[in-house]
Amino acid sequence: MGNILNITNGDCAVEIMQQAGIAGEFLPWRDVLHEGPVPETSSLESLSKIRVGFIAEKGWGELEAVSKSFIERDELLSSHHNYDKVILWFEHDLYDQLQLLQILDWFQEHKAEQVSLSLICTEQYLGLLSPDEMSSLFKYETPVDDAQLKLAKQAWAAFREPTPEEWSALLQQDTSALPFLEGAIIRMLEEFPSQFNGLSRTEQQALSIIAAGEQRPGKVFGGNQTLEDRVFMGDTGFWDILRSFLTSSSPLVTLPAGKRLTLPSTPDQALMITPEGKAVLSGKRNWLEIKAPDRWIGGVHLTRDNVWTWDGADVIEHLPLLGA
Numbered sequence: 001m002g003n004i005l006n007i008t009n010g011d012c013a014v015e016i017m018q019q020a021g022i023a024g025e026f027l028p029w030r031d032v033l034h035e036g037p038v039p040e041t042s043s044l045e046s047l048s049k050i051r052v053g054f055i056a057e058k059g060w061g062e063l064e065a066v067s068k069s070f071i072e073r074d075e076l077l078s079s080h081h082n083y084d085k086v087i088l089w090f091e092h093d094l095y096d097q098l099q100l101l102q103i104l105d106w107f108q109e110h111k112a113e114q115v116s117l118s119l120i121c122t123e124q125y126l127g128l129l130s131p132d133e134m135s136s137l138f139k140y141e142t143p144v145d146d147a148q149l150k151l152a153k154q155a156w157a158a159f160r161e162p163t164p165e166e167w168s169a170l171l172q173q174d175t176s177a178l179p180f181l182e183g184a185i186i187r188m189l190e191e192f193p194s195q196f197n198g199l200s201r202t203e204q205q206a207l208s209i210i211a212a213g214e215q216r217p218g219k220v221f222g223g224n225q226t227l228e229d230r231v232f233m234g235d236t237g238f239w240d241i242l243r244s245f246l247t248s249s250s251p252l253v254t255l256p257a258g259k260r261l262t263l264p265s266t267p268d269q270a271l272m273i274t275p276e277g278k279a280v281l282s283g284k285r286n287w288l289e290i291k292a293p294d295r296w297i298g299g300v301h302l303t304r305d306n307v308w309t310w311d312g313a314d315v316i317e318h319l320p321l322l323g324a
Helices: 011-019 044-057 063-078 094-110 131-140 146-159 165-172 181-189 201-211 217-226 235-247 275-282
Strands: 004-008 025-028 085-090 116-121 295-298 300-302
Touching (some): 004 011, 011 025, 094 116, 094 181, 146 165, 201 275, 217 235
Parallel strands (some): 004 025
């Protein structure tokens, strides 16, 4: 089959695939679905409009350019019937698994009968591979089956619910049809505020690294990445966390007088934990009492009036998600 559409997690992977001489056209899925609103909508296109607005509002791209990119993405996906085969190339981490759920959910409803759909999904980070290593991944290619499509549809719907109950309930069933889904579910749940001190796992890691003496923002980010079993977060999202620490009514960290946090950072941006930050880290204060949440996780909008907390002490057997 020479008429192939390759869908993957971003432009870096596409560039390496092209260097490897992999046949077909390429569709990078440029969306950070673990950040911002992903509510239930009537169509892919209506969700894309919400995502475009969020990405532009965050300053991660110009509105017109981002909108054009999403329109072209959705149109190419809708034209998949023009191809003999579609290959999905994804990784094991949260960023990729959410993209995979979205795409499989779409194919569950729209796949053209004559098109072959297959999946390559491993524990290797596609953007870090050599062209030869990328080509070697074909040995992992498997046809997408009905069990995978059905599970993806259920999981994608659960992720977009206005409460996290259905998402957490997935851990009580067999998700082996998508081997990396369970880890993604848990890692997303860990981004809800903890019952201990109101920090998400990433916030806890970042503040702990600063408390241990690392002052350079880039090194704090690097230290956070080493604490992840499956790296998924980019620096822009991480910088938002650092800014929230700096700008809360009682800051958890500070910068030297007259300095502000930039990306990339400069050597004079030395982060220091405050007494308030130490109190939160130890559980003596709750981050939610200092800074009211205003954040989306999938379809859940965390606000002062809609707080969901996570206790990860026994994340597999017991998932106490509490509404407040």
